[in-house]
Structures are given as structure tokens and as C-alpha cells.
Amino acid sequence: MYIENLIQFISDLTYWQVIAYFWPFFIIDMCRYVLLDSFLVISYLPKWKREKPLRALARKQLFHERPLVSIVVPGKNEGKHIPRLCLSLTNQTYKEIEIIVVDDGSDDDTSNICRELEAKGRITTFISNQVRGGKASAANTALQYANGEFVLHIDADSFLAKDSIETILLPFFMDKKIGAVGGDVRVANVDESLTTSMQAIEYMKTISTGRTVLSMLGILRIIAGAHGMFRKEVLDRLQGWDVGPGLDGDITLKIRKLGYRVVHEPHAICYTNAPSTLQKLARQRYRWDRSLIRFRVRKHSDLLKPSASFNFSNFISSADNLFFNLLLDIKWWIYITQILIFQASMLEYIFVINFCLYLFANLVEFSVASLIFGHTARRREKRLLFLIPLMPLYTGLFIRIVRTYAYLMEFLHRTSYNDRWNPWKVSKIAKREKL
Amino acid sequence: MRKPIQLKLESSSSPLINNTECRLISEINSIKSDSIDYWIIQESDQDTIKELIHAIRRHPAPAVYLRAIVLLSNQNDSLKLYVDAQRDTNIFDQTTSDDLSSKFEALNQWIEKIPNPLEHSDINISLKALRLIASRDTEITPIMTTQAHSGYDYPAISTMFEKDDSALFDTLAFLEDQRLLSSRFVTKTHLCGQCNSAFINFKETCPDCKSENIKADELIHHFKCAYTGEFSEFVFGDELICPKCDRRLHHIGVDYDKPSSIFRCGNCANSFQEPEISSTCFSCGRSSKPENLTLQTINAFSATSIGHNAAIYGLESLFSNILETELNLFTHTAFKDFIKIEVSRTERYKITNSTFVIAQFTNLESLYVSLGKRAEEVFSELSAIFKSILRQSDIISARNESVFFMILTETDTAQAKIAIDRLTSGVTQLFENNLDYSPKILTRIEKIDGQLDVEKSLELLLENDVH
Structure with a gap:
């Protein structure tokens, strides 16, 4: 009965009604995250193939020059993760490395483990x-x-794929104006809980795909603290x-302001432990999301203003971030209000149709990511396809609520x-100095 | 009639007081030993005092080296620890002399208990040390001194040793192992692994290049900009200025802190927090890591009751010594090697059995103390019983004076039990018939195989005894 009514509701919709009832999806999310991302990510594939000789040349130069890479690992009470990280660093294909671990006032046995x-x-x-x-x-x-x-900055609870350092160094040898390269971050503990599995899908969308797209557009705004390579002279x-x-987003913007390019290298892979419960995840995202207000809206607001040092790509980078994260977050609440006031009687149909639309979007995004990066994905990451139906609820409800709360509290x-x-x-x- | 004898190195002088006598060190052998009440040393030169003390303590006759030494001097002499008493030269009179005579009367009587103390010569340094300790009936305690190679000295007995080497510690360890001395923990000290010297220079070095040219600097963390660097980077004149944000640092804990400090090597520029510690011996110059030094326990010692008896009657009267003479008594280390060989042999051929036996005599020490010199005769009888049950191919070792380990080769546990029953009944008969004394003998018999653990077996035997 419900299905019949739903089909009837859909078949009765006019074009204007489709736009009026589902404008957030058709006007914004589909254009930005399905069409544009898919187009750019798919176009990344021939670009990646085209640049193969350049990468080979860069690799040759890298192994000829053999520059020393300092791997910095700051952390508190992370001792239990350090042996695994060190093992992954020792097994790297690029061997000219030094590992510097800084224990930030741990109160467990981190110090003993690291001393050993x-x-x-x-x-x-x-x-x-x-x-501390x-x-x-x-x-x-x-x-x-x-x-x-x-200098490679890496989180203590992470570890690298075998060729990660070699791969993340190549862009520096392909373009001297590159000041920092962000590596891909994947979830190490995919199977630990449903929460970590959902984050694994999210990371594929927002980091593997999302940052590749931003990098191609020249507006990458963050080099993840979990996995980022910097020229030492820049730091x-x-x-x-x-x-x-x-601090990772902050330093990325500062590097951009110096005139350096920052890019993402999706084939340099780092695995990191994601929060295993919704409560821990909410705490992490609450911290991350507030930094949008603190750093982009407040500290680096100069990027949006016309000045002598105005740079268009920096402007777009910041504007894109603010528009799609901050303004579109507001848009979502406007949309919900609109539906509740004007289309309350059709809520059950609108909700289900929205769910299906966003499910479709997620499937497309996941498929595109799999097409491009599938060969680097582990089997358990491929199995995540079956959890895609939960993604509209995860990102559409959970992540959005946490984000909105974080923005409000920071504002x-x-x-x-x-x-x-x-x-x-x-x-x-920091508060007194308004940093 | 005994009297105090003042000993001089070169020229003799008139007696200090009436009843004393002054003799030259060269005449020490001609002094009638039973006439000595105690020795007096009165010299201003420290080396001369030491030489005189050495001459007395290193003399082989118990009646000479065991006598008390009194040092007369006007100051609080550091050598007083090496003698039995010190008195002020100015107030040494007849009364003082009489007091000292009474004080040492018990000691002199103890010396007289030694069989033939006048003619007897003690060549065995262990016996000499034991006699000196037992005769004073007090605990000898170590002192920390730069004069001793090992950093610690036992002034009560060290003067009888010729060289400043490990002989003193080895002797005390031997006497303790024989249960003639008991020990009390005092401290521990690190000694050079090569020459046993306590004088070691500990140095902090770079873990990479081993250079000693390292310098520590504090780290400063500026809260405002999160810059962290070495203290020297922040110093501008009298002020601390952050090199990143140019702000002046005001108060530690308020706008900056010092999270840690770090060493930098002046040779290879390596940075590290934990320098490597290396040690160099002042004596032999050997450099090594601290973990390769010898950690020596320094104890205080006193004679046990069996030690007191052995001090009077000599080490020859000890049961293990008698057994050693009568049977071929192997050292504990050699015994363990024999066990290993026997395990390999029996496991390889798998056709014969050998048996391990532990026998413990309880109350043997009290018997020894109560019998005195007669113990030697009883122990000879006891040794004969051991000899009767052991064959040429059997192996025996003494763990101490009352615990004996045996390997009965080509003997299974049933046959071993018969032999041990014979031993037990022979020993019981010997004591009950002759001494009206019933000893307790604990035994444990085990087949020798790969599972055998000698020490564990002994523990089990002792545990069973307790339970």
C-alpha cells in the first residue's frame, strides 16, 4: 500500500516540485559531490597514466639524490602503537629515514617502550x-x-603501506613549487565496529576522492596530521x-600563503585507527569541525579579503570550504524547516526519496573511488559496499548534527x-591572544 | 706472668711503665709468646705503625697474631680501627695498663684454649682469619676507604693479608660458604670486572659516537606560538625572547615551561636524552658498560657456633675435611658436571640407571660444638660408614657441613634405598651406642634423568622437613 502510494507520489511530481522538494540534492550535492567529483576523479585516471614517465623520472631523481626524510611522531600515551609504526617504517621501500618520536607528557609506559x-x-x-x-x-x-x-608528520596510532614514503615524495620531484604533500589516510581498524566501518567508507569519499579532487582543482586546504610530508625549509x-x-589545516593554509602548492597523493597510503564508538567519534568530530570556525573564519579570514597578497586559488580554497561545509550545513536546516512547514503531510515520502537519492549518490561515489583506488584497497575495504545503505543516515544525520553543534558552540x-x-x-x- | 710488650721498629727505648717491656720487631720470634699480655705500639709515623701491625698479624703463631694490639697516640688516629684499642700516650699509666689487661683477659684465655698455641703455626689464611674473628667474639664490619683497592676494608682482619687484592673477600666468602661465618648485609659496591678496583670513573657519553664531549640544554616551550627550542635559542641579553613570535617570555608556568632537557654531542651533533653511561677503571684503565661491572655485596661477618669450634680446633676437624681426606670429595660445581654427564650417559644407552641421593644430618653443628676436639674422632667413624656404602665409582660432594650429595652409579632407586638405609642405620647406631645422641637424617633418592634439578631436590627435601 505504502509502496503504491510512494510510486503514485513520485509519478505525480512535476519538475518544479522535484526541485522544490529535493533542491539540496539536485542543485548542490549531486552537482558538487556526484557529478563534479566523479568527472574529476575519472579524469584523474588518464592524468595519472599520462604522468607515468614524469613519475619514473622523479623516482629516478629521488633514488639518485636520496634526501633524508625525518619522520616526526608526536603523541601522548601512544606507546602501544609505536612498535607497529616503527615496523612499517623500517619496511619502507625508501630507506633514507630518521624517526623522531616525542612523548608529550605520557603517564603510561610509553617512555619505556620508546626508550627500548x-x-x-x-x-x-x-x-x-x-x-605536556x-x-x-x-x-x-x-x-x-x-x-x-x-619532514613526514604522522600520528602515532598509524602505520604506512610499504611504498608510502617513496610515493609521497615523488610530487616534490615533479614540481619544485610543491611545499607539502598530503598522503591518503585509510581506516586501519575497519572491522572493529560498525562505527569504524562507516568511517572507512567516509574516508574513501572525503579523503581518497575528496582531496584528490581538491588537489586537482588546486584548492587543497588540509594536509592531514596523520600523514603529511613537508619540505623542511618550508616548516x-x-x-x-x-x-x-x-593545526594541520592551519599549517596548510600558512604554506599556501607562502606561495607553495599543496597536493594530495592518493597512492601514498597510511592506515590509522579511527574512533570505535559513536561517542568517541562525536568527540573527535566536535574538535575537528570547530577548527573550521576558529581557523578559516577567524584566523585566516584574510584569505577572503582583497589585499596585496590576495591569491585566487587560496580564496577559492577557503571559500569552497566555507560554502560547502558551513553554508550548506545551514542550508540543510533551512530545508528541514521548509519541509516541516510546507510539506509536512508528505514527509514520509520525501524522507524515503531523499534516502534513496543519497544512497544512489553514495553508491556512485564509492564506485568511482573503487574504480580509481580499488587496486590499493584491502579486501575488507571492498566488503564495505554492503554498508553503503547506512551512509545517508551516518553523514546525513549523525555527522551533520555533530557538525552543526560544533559550529554553534565555536561561534x-x-x-x-x-x-x-x-x-x-x-x-x-590561546584564548586571551585570540589565536 | 704475662705483661704488655711495646714493639718498636728500629731502636728500642725504655719501658713506658714499670711492668711493660720494649722489644724490637726483629726480635718478635724470640719473645716468649705466653708472656705477652697485649702488644703496645707507640709511633708517630703512620707507615711505621702499619708495618708493626702487619708484623704481628701476619705472624704464623696464634699466640702472637691473636694478641690484642693497643695503639698509643695523642690524636684520634685513623689506624685505631686496625687495632684492638687506642689510648692517649700522655695518660697511659699503670691503671690504664691494668684496665687493658683485664679487658683482654678473656681473649688471652681463649688463645690458651687452642691446642699448642705457642708451637703451632697457622699457615692457612682462612683459619687465621676465622681465629681472629672468633677470638674477638664480635661482628667484623666493613669500612669505606680509599686505601683499599675494593673501596671497602675489614680493618679487624685485613692487616693479616699480604696484598690488597681479592684474597680478603675470597677468604670471607669461603668461610661463609663453609658455614663458619654468618653474614649480615651492609651494602653493595660496583667493582671493575677486570681488577676488582672500586675506583671507577662514570662518564656520560654520546650513544652514537661514544664521545664524552656532550652538553645538556633545557627545552623551552612557548605557550603562545607552540614554539619549542633549546634554552640558548631564547636568550637575548638578560631576557628570554621567543625566536618564532618575538614575544618576551615572562614567567615559567605562565607563558612558557621547560618540558625536558636534551643532550647534544659536540662531536657528531647527535641529539639524545639518555646518554650512554660508560665506566673507566682508575686502576687498570679498562672501559666498560656499567652492567659489565661486578656488583659485590659487602657484608658484616661473625663466627657461627661451628665457626667458633673450628677456630679453636682447626679446620681439619670439620666433617667435610675428614670426608675429603677419607673419600674423594668433589666440589659442588664438579658434582653438577658429573650429574650432566650421567644424565647424558643414561639417556643415550637407556639400559642402566643411576641414582641421585641427598643426605642431610640435622643437629650436626650442635654435636660438633658440644664435642669439641672429640668431634674429629666421631667424624672419622662417620666417614668410615660413608666409605662402606660408597663404591669407587660413586661420587660424593658436600653442599656444606651437614648436606651431602651423592651419585650412585649403575644403581636403581630401589638399590639406592637399601644402601641409604644402611647408611642411616649405621649412623644411628654409632651415635646411640657411643654418644647417647640421636641424630636426625633426612634423605631423598631420585633417578638421574633429564628432569633432575639438584637445587630443587634440596629445596623439596628441606620443605618436607619443615612440614
Whole structure:
């Protein structure tokens, strides 16, 4: 009966009604995330093939010059993950590396584990800070003792695919104006829970596909802290990272402001542990999403203003981010209000049709990602196809609610300054100085 | 009639007081030993004092080296620890002398208990040390000193040793192993693994190039910009200025902190937090890691009751010594090697059995103490019983004075039980018939195979005894 009514409802819809009832999907999300992303990602494939000789040349140059890569690993209470990370670094195809681990005031056995690894030569330099200073200070401590021409920032609970360092270095040898390269980030603990499985799909969409697209458009705005390679001279000019949270996005914008290009290299793969429960995930996203307001709206608002240092791609990068994340988030609530007021009687049909539309969009995005990056995906990542029907609920409801709450709290109360992610003494200064 | 004898190195002088006598060190052998009450040393030169103490303590006659030494000096002499008493030269009079005579009366009587103390010569340094300790009936305690190679000295007995080497510690360890001395933990010390010297220079070095040219610097974290660098980077005149944001640092804990410190090598530029510790011996110059040094336990020692008896009657009267003479008593290490060989042999051919036996005599020490010199005769009888049940091919070792390990080759456990029953009944008869004393003998018999653990078996035997 319901199905018949639903079919009847769909067949009765006029073009204008389709637009009026489903404008967020047809006007925005389908254009931006289905059509544009699919077009660009598919066009990435011939580009990638076209650049094969260039990459071969870059690889030759890389192995001829053999520049030292300093891998900086800041972290607190991450000792249990470090041996796996060190093993993945030791097994890299590119061997000219030094590993610098900075313990940011751990209160577990991290220090003992790392000292042992240092004694065995698995870690080049281990620095144990007795007093916690926050992730930026730990990364800056590591930077002080980095001797490499390139610096790879990696999260302690991550590990790399065997050819990751070699692959992420290639763009630097293909374009001297590249200041930083973001590596692909995949979920290591895909099978741990439904929450991690959903994030694995999300990472494929937003990082593997999303950042490749932004990189192709020249407007990549974030080099993930979990996996990012920088020219050391660039980090030296900036004198390291500023106070977080959101320090990875912040430094990416600062690198762009220096005139360097930042790109994404989807074939350099890093696996990281994702939050395993909805509660932990909500906490993580609450922290991440607030940084949009703190850094893009406040700290780097100059990117949107006409000035002597105005740069169009930087403007687009910031505008795209603000439009599609912030304004379209508002759009969603406007749409819900519209439906509740004007189409409340049709809510059951509109909801189901929206669900199907976004399911279709997710299937297209997943298929495109699989087409391009499928050969690098593990079997368990391919099995995620069966969870695609849950994605409209995951991104459309859960992620959106957390994001909206984060934006509101940051706009109204600057709550990122009270986040326990930073020590209170650092947050106090950051708040006072409006950093 | 005994009297105090003042000993001089070169020229003798008039007696200090009436009843004392002054003799030259060269005449020490001609002094009638039973006439010595105690020795007096009165010299200003420290080396001379030491030489005189050495001459007395290294003398082989118990009646000479065991006598008390009194040092007369006007100051609080550091050598007083090496003698039995120190008195002020100015107030040494007849009363003081009489007091000292009474003080050492018990010691002199103890010396007289030694069979033939005048003619007897103690060549065995272990016996000399034991006698010196037992005769004072007190605990000898170590002192920390730069004068001793090992950093610790036992002034009460060290003067009888010729060289400043490990002989002193080896002797004490031997006497403790024989249960003639009991020990009390005092401290531990690191000694050079090569020459046993305590004088070791510990140095912090670069873990990479081993250079000692390393320098520590504190790290500073500026809260505002998250910049972290070495202290020296922040110093501008009298102020601390952040090199990243040019802000002045005001108060530690408020706008900056010092999360840690770090070493930098002046030779290879390596940065590290934990320098490698290396040690160099001042004596032999050997460099090594601290974990390769010898960790020596320093104990205080006192004579056990069996030690007291052995001190009087000599080490020859100990049961293990008698057994060693009568039977071929193997060392514990050699015994363990024999066990290994026997395990391999029996497991390879799988046609014969050998048996391991532990026998423990309880109350043997009290018997030894109560019998005194007569213990030697009883132990000879006991040894004869052992000899009667053991064959030439059997192996015996003494764990200590009352625990004996045996390997009965080509003997299964049933046959071993018969032999051990014979031993037990022979020993019981010997004691009950002659001494009206009933010893307790604990035994454990085990087949020798790969599962055998000698120490574990002993533990089980002792546990069963407790239960």
C-alpha cells in the first residue's frame, strides 16, 4: 500500500516540485559531490597514466639524490602503537629515514617502550617531555632535531603501506613549487565496529576522492596530521606548527600563503585507527569541525579579503570550504524547516526519496573511488559496499548534527579554547591572544 | 706472668711503665709468646705503625697474631680501627695498663684454649682469619676507604693479608660458604670486572659516537606560538625572547615551561636524552658498560657456633675435611658436571640407571660444638660408614657441613634405598651406642634423568622437613 502510494507520489511530481522538494540534492550535492567529483576523479585516471614517465623520472631523481626524510611522531600515551609504526617504517621501500618520536607528557609506559626501541635502533631520537605541552609543541620539539630535507608528520596510532614514503615524495620531484604533500589516510581498524566501518567508507569519499579532487582543482586546504610530508625549509620558514586543535589545516593554509602548492597523493597510503564508538567519534568530530570556525573564519579570514597578497586559488580554497561545509550545513536546516512547514503531510515520502537519492549518490561515489583506488584497497575495504545503505543516515544525520553543534558552540562560546586536547595553560593563552 | 710488650721498629727505648717491656720487631720470634699480655705500639709515623701491625698479624703463631694490639697516640688516629684499642700516650699509666689487661683477659684465655698455641703455626689464611674473628667474639664490619683497592676494608682482619687484592673477600666468602661465618648485609659496591678496583670513573657519553664531549640544554616551550627550542635559542641579553613570535617570555608556568632537557654531542651533533653511561677503571684503565661491572655485596661477618669450634680446633676437624681426606670429595660445581654427564650417559644407552641421593644430618653443628676436639674422632667413624656404602665409582660432594650429595652409579632407586638405609642405620647406631645422641637424617633418592634439578631436590627435601 505504502509502496503504491510512494510510486503514485513520485509519478505525480512535476519538475518544479522535484526541485522544490529535493533542491539540496539536485542543485548542490549531486552537482558538487556526484557529478563534479566523479568527472574529476575519472579524469584523474588518464592524468595519472599520462604522468607515468614524469613519475619514473622523479623516482629516478629521488633514488639518485636520496634526501633524508625525518619522520616526526608526536603523541601522548601512544606507546602501544609505536612498535607497529616503527615496523612499517623500517619496511619502507625508501630507506633514507630518521624517526623522531616525542612523548608529550605520557603517564603510561610509553617512555619505556620508546626508550627500548631507541636502544634497539628502531627509533633514531626519542624525546620524552615530562610536561605536556600539546601536539603542536611536541611536533615542534621533533622539528628541532629533524635533520632531513623532508619532514613526514604522522600520528602515532598509524602505520604506512610499504611504498608510502617513496610515493609521497615523488610530487616534490615533479614540481619544485610543491611545499607539502598530503598522503591518503585509510581506516586501519575497519572491522572493529560498525562505527569504524562507516568511517572507512567516509574516508574513501572525503579523503581518497575528496582531496584528490581538491588537489586537482588546486584548492587543497588540509594536509592531514596523520600523514603529511613537508619540505623542511618550508616548516623552518614557518617555525613549525601553531597551537591547535586543527593545526594541520592551519599549517596548510600558512604554506599556501607562502606561495607553495599543496597536493594530495592518493597512492601514498597510511592506515590509522579511527574512533570505535559513536561517542568517541562525536568527540573527535566536535574538535575537528570547530577548527573550521576558529581557523578559516577567524584566523585566516584574510584569505577572503582583497589585499596585496590576495591569491585566487587560496580564496577559492577557503571559500569552497566555507560554502560547502558551513553554508550548506545551514542550508540543510533551512530545508528541514521548509519541509516541516510546507510539506509536512508528505514527509514520509520525501524522507524515503531523499534516502534513496543519497544512497544512489553514495553508491556512485564509492564506485568511482573503487574504480580509481580499488587496486590499493584491502579486501575488507571492498566488503564495505554492503554498508553503503547506512551512509545517508551516518553523514546525513549523525555527522551533520555533530557538525552543526560544533559550529554553534565555536561561534557562540569559542569552546575550542576549552578543549582538553591542549593543556589548560596553553588554551588560556590561546584564548586571551585570540589565536 | 704475662705483661704488655711495646714493639718498636728500629731502636728500642725504655719501658713506658714499670711492668711493660720494649722489644724490637726483629726480635718478635724470640719473645716468649705466653708472656705477652697485649702488644703496645707507640709511633708517630703512620707507615711505621702499619708495618708493626702487619708484623704481628701476619705472624704464623696464634699466640702472637691473636694478641690484642693497643695503639698509643695523642690524636684520634685513623689506624685505631686496625687495632684492638687506642689510648692517649700522655695518660697511659699503670691503671690504664691494668684496665687493658683485664679487658683482654678473656681473649688471652681463649688463645690458651687452642691446642699448642705457642708451637703451632697457622699457615692457612682462612683459619687465621676465622681465629681472629672468633677470638674477638664480635661482628667484623666493613669500612669505606680509599686505601683499599675494593673501596671497602675489614680493618679487624685485613692487616693479616699480604696484598690488597681479592684474597680478603675470597677468604670471607669461603668461610661463609663453609658455614663458619654468618653474614649480615651492609651494602653493595660496583667493582671493575677486570681488577676488582672500586675506583671507577662514570662518564656520560654520546650513544652514537661514544664521545664524552656532550652538553645538556633545557627545552623551552612557548605557550603562545607552540614554539619549542633549546634554552640558548631564547636568550637575548638578560631576557628570554621567543625566536618564532618575538614575544618576551615572562614567567615559567605562565607563558612558557621547560618540558625536558636534551643532550647534544659536540662531536657528531647527535641529539639524545639518555646518554650512554660508560665506566673507566682508575686502576687498570679498562672501559666498560656499567652492567659489565661486578656488583659485590659487602657484608658484616661473625663466627657461627661451628665457626667458633673450628677456630679453636682447626679446620681439619670439620666433617667435610675428614670426608675429603677419607673419600674423594668433589666440589659442588664438579658434582653438577658429573650429574650432566650421567644424565647424558643414561639417556643415550637407556639400559642402566643411576641414582641421585641427598643426605642431610640435622643437629650436626650442635654435636660438633658440644664435642669439641672429640668431634674429629666421631667424624672419622662417620666417614668410615660413608666409605662402606660408597663404591669407587660413586661420587660424593658436600653442599656444606651437614648436606651431602651423592651419585650412585649403575644403581636403581630401589638399590639406592637399601644402601641409604644402611647408611642411616649405621649412623644411628654409632651415635646411640657411643654418644647417647640421636641424630636426625633426612634423605631423598631420585633417578638421574633429564628432569633432575639438584637445587630443587634440596629445596623439596628441606620443605618436607619443615612440614
